[in-house]
Amino acid sequence: ILTGGLLMLVLDLHLNTQFYDASFNGDPVLYQHLFWFFGHPEVYVIILPAFGVISQVLSTSAGKLVFGGPAMILAMGCITVLGSLVWAHHMMTVGLETDTRAYFSAITMMIAIPTGTKIFNWLSTYMGNPFSTISLDTWYALSFIFLFTLGGTTGVVLGNAAVDVALHDTYYVIAHFHFV
Structure with a gap:
């Protein structure tokens, strides 16, 4: 997807196509959609192996199986699916329709449920040591x-579209990225 978006960008620059040029009825926001449609699930692709490492370390250290193993697997699947559906929560300031912003806000906040499940199960695995x-x-x-x-807590706050617009391009967003 990113390669296609970049190819369209190169074609706009060198072959005078009009994918992104608004003066020729192109859509400049299309590139942002393509970038985040690729880029946001990629963040989850990077973090999912780390989740496995954390589960393994805590399980080994505690000397017992990970608490709620099936729930952990289900949570991993939910995070994977939901993480692929929320790309536009990075684009709340580009003029998305109100119902679209509401959808992306709701799905963004829903990611907290399986993530909270993982955190609870990790802590329950280690409890008692x-x-x-x-x-x-x-x-x-x-x-x-x-x-x-x-x-994750800062991410839930940013899931609210109105708050996201107010905090867009601030250190709050940078802190969220760095904590996660």
Whole structure:
């Protein structure tokens, strides 16, 4: 998708096509849609293996299976599907229709449900183990959970379209990206 969008951009620049040129009835927002349609699910492709690592570290450290294994698998699937459906929540300031913004806001906030399930299950997996014997890898996993929870909380706030418009291009959004 990104390659197609870039190809259309190169064609606009060098062969005078009009995919993105508004003066010739092109759509300049189309490139943003194509970029985020590729780019947003890619973020989840990067984080999903990290989720597996965190599950493995906590399970090994606790000496027991991950709490709620089937729920963790279902949550992973839900995050994958929902993460592919929310690309335009990065585009709340480009003039999307009100119902479109409402859809992307709702789906964006729905990602918090399977993500919260994963956080709860990770913490439940480790619950009952003494903190005095925590290994370094477990500290990293627990630190990840803490920072990821902060980032997820800021993401739920940004899921609200009105708040997203107000916080667009601010350090709040940058902090959200870095926490997650």
